Amino acid sequence: MRLKIDLKIFLFLFLFLLTSQIEMYIILMIFAIIHELGHLVAGLILKFKPEEVKLTPVGLQIRFKIDSREYNEKIKEARSLNIKKAIIALAGPLTNLIIAVVTIIIGYFNANIQNTYIYQIIIYANFLIAMFNLIPIYPMDGGRVLKELLKIFIGSKKAYKITYIVSKTILILLTAVASILVLYIHNIAIVIILAYLWYLEVIEIRRYNRRKNIEKIIHNMEKEKILN
Numbered sequence: 001m002r003l004k005i006d007l008k009i010f011l012f013l014f015l016f017l018l019t020s021q022i023e024m025y026i027i028l029m030i031f032a033i034i035h036e037l038g039h040l041v042a043g044l045i046l047k048f049k050p051e052e053v054k055l056t057p058v059g060l061q062i063r064f065k066i067d068s069r070e071y072n073e074k075i076k077e078a079r080s081l082n083i084k085k086a087i088i089a090l091a092g093p094l095t096n097l098i099i100a101v102v103t104i105i106i107g108y109f110n111a112n113i114q115n116t117y118i119y120q121i122i123i124y125a126n127f128l129i130a131m132f133n134l135i136p137i138y139p140m141d142g143g144r145v146l147k148e149l150l151k152i153f154i155g156s157k158k159a160y161k162i163t164y165i166v167s168k169t170i171l172i173l174l175t176a177v178a179s180i181l182v183l184y185i186h187n188i189a190i191v192i193i194l195a196y197l198w199y200l201e202v203i204e205i206r207r208y209n210r211r212k213n214i215e216k217i218i219h220n221m222e223k224e225k226i227l228n
Helices: 008-018 022-045 068-072 080-109 117-134 141-154 156-185 188-227
Strands: 002-005 049-056 059-065
Touching (some): 008 022, 022 080, 022 117, 080 117, 080 141, 117 141, 141 156, 156 188
Parallel strands (some): 002 049
Antiparallel strands (some): 049 059
16 A cells, blocks of 8 residues: 655645644644545445555545456446445545534533534534535545446446536636635635645546547547448
8 A cells, every 4th residue: 555645735734824724724634534534444344455545735535446346246237336436435524424413412412512612623624524525526525426426327438527517617616606705704725725626626627638538549449440
């Protein structure tokens, strides 16, 4: 298993330090790492082996090694691999929601802690991370779930195209809404997170275009064989 560190994490630390929000960033990073451990546990339960762990500005990213046999297994006409990938993607946000709900239940039985900073920040941070990751923007968890479900029902080619369109559309809408919020809230953290999301989106656009070019080349080669 390989361990990598995205050096942009130091840029994020510097930016949040400049904006006096370093404490919030560290708290979010802690729960973001716990979020990724949820993915890891789900992957291990489904008998996947972790291949790479990468520390990024928004937590850990875990890549699993996929057995080639997984691509051929089917469950009631749906590919087993797609179902497992969707479960793993959902495991992260579910972990944060469980932490938030358990904290709320503890507060319900112990009213003395409800007004404490730690109680409120645990609930806020975990709900924020869960909801943020469930937004259907690829490669966020919501986007991954959308892609795997679409693959089951309409196939890989259309799934990639629709996921790409949905991701870009939602990101544009989020940017518009966030731009208005920044004017009223004056929180630079929103700008930093959006900039990182656009960075991820640009990478995915390049991958999507490369995939389209490869498919076009293969299609032309097959067409040429038929003509010959």
